[in-house]
Amino acid sequence: MIEVEDVYFRYPNGVEALKGVSLTIKNGEFVAIMGQNGAGKTTLVKHFNGLLKPTKGRVLVDEAETTKVSVATLARKVGFVFQNPDHQLFCETAEEEIAFALKNFGFKETIIKRRVQWALNLLGLTQYKKISPFMLSGGERKRVALASVLAWNPKILILDEPTIGQDYQQKEKLRQFILQMKTQRKTVIIVTHDVEFVAECNPRVVLMREGKIVADGEAKEILTNEEVLTQASIVPPQIAQIFMQMPSLQLPKNIIDVYEAREILLKMLRSDAK
Numbered sequence: 001m002i003e004v005e006d007v008y009f010r011y012p013n014g015v016e017a018l019k020g021v022s023l024t025i026k027n028g029e030f031v032a033i034m035g036q037n038g039a040g041k042t043t044l045v046k047h048f049n050g051l052l053k054p055t056k057g058r059v060l061v062d063e064a065e066t067t068k069v070s071v072a073t074l075a076r077k078v079g080f081v082f083q084n085p086d087h088q089l090f091c092e093t094a095e096e097e098i099a100f101a102l103k104n105f106g107f108k109e110t111i112i113k114r115r116v117q118w119a120l121n122l123l124g125l126t127q128y129k130k131i132s133p134f135m136l137s138g139g140e141r142k143r144v145a146l147a148s149v150l151a152w153n154p155k156i157l158i159l160d161e162p163t164i165g166q167d168y169q170q171k172e173k174l175r176q177f178i179l180q181m182k183t184q185r186k187t188v189i190i191v192t193h194d195v196e197f198v199a200e201c202n203p204r205v206v207l208m209r210e211g212k213i214v215a216d217g218e219a220k221e222i223l224t225n226e227e228v229l230t231q232a233s234i235v236p237p238q239i240a241q242i243f244m245q246m247p248s249l250q251l252p253k254n255i256i257d258v259y260e261a262r263e264i265l266l267k268m269l270r271s272d273a274k
């Protein structure tokens with residue numbers, strides 16, 4: 001679905017934000033892009049909807065090179081929720097905000113109504129539908145931005161730091177939603193610092209550092225690989241830290257799932273009791 005071939009990107013001020021990135025993301029994959037601030041994560045994903053074009057190398061989205069298709073065509077396929085929702089909110093009410101893109105894409109009025117209602121409900125925003133997004137909290141504005149993208153049901157969904165400002169319940173909803181997208185064979189890419197959220201979602205993890213990809217693999221492997229994580233200034237999930245810090249118990253070191261951890265500990269306790 002997305003093909004990144006040896007991409008370099010330099011901002012007009014001379015900052016080299018990407019230095020030879022190659023990456024393939026298949027249809028239906030769920031990928032978390034992680035790495036410290038300034039690693040180039042946002043710059044990379046902005047190439048996926050054509051907002052940025054490589055200085056060198058190529059990016060293909062759904063088999064078309066991003067330099068050769070219109071931004072409008074890409075926008076229909078790729079839903080992008082920015083790190084800062086204020087960059088994409090401009091309507092008078094949350095409801096109008098969500099309807100805006102649907103109108104632009106030429107959906108029928110009845111469908112727009114239904115989709116807007118669905119998206120408001122999904123993101124717990126129904127009570128704010130007549131309120132200006134700018135009266136809402138940061139986390140709520142982020143949900144309005146997300147709702148406005150989900151409403152048009154894009155093939156590829158990119159979420160830049162979606163968990164910032166969200167409480168546990170909202171994060172859990174987001175996680176459930178992403179899993180649902182997965183069953184619908186949608187491609188979901190999240191950029192995040194939130195190691196606990198990633199541990200719970202269990203996506204493929206791509207780790208970036210200084211404009212390059214330094215690791216790529218299953219969440220279980222990457223999030224428990226201390227050497228690789230240190231390079232990217234990421235701390236392992238808490239459950240993994242506990243398992244790592246008790247070497248004398250000879251626990252497996254690649255555990256990021258609380259339920260799996262519980263099973264292992266219970267088994268150990270049972271065999272001790274015998």
Ligand SMILES: Nc1ncnc2c1ncn2[C@@H]1O[C@H](COP(=O)(O)OP(=O)(O)O)[C@@H](O)[C@H]1O
Nearest residue numbers: 011013015017036037038039040041042043044
């Ligand atoms: N619009 C811009 N103009 C100039 N430099 C930028 C711009 N946006 C980001 N950068 C720089 O590019 C590098 C990568 O930034 P970014 O992709 O935002 O990283 P991340 O999302 O991983 O925090 C950083 O050094 C950042 O300062």
Ligand SMILES: [Mg+2]
Nearest residue numbers: 041042043083
């Ligand atoms: Mg960023």
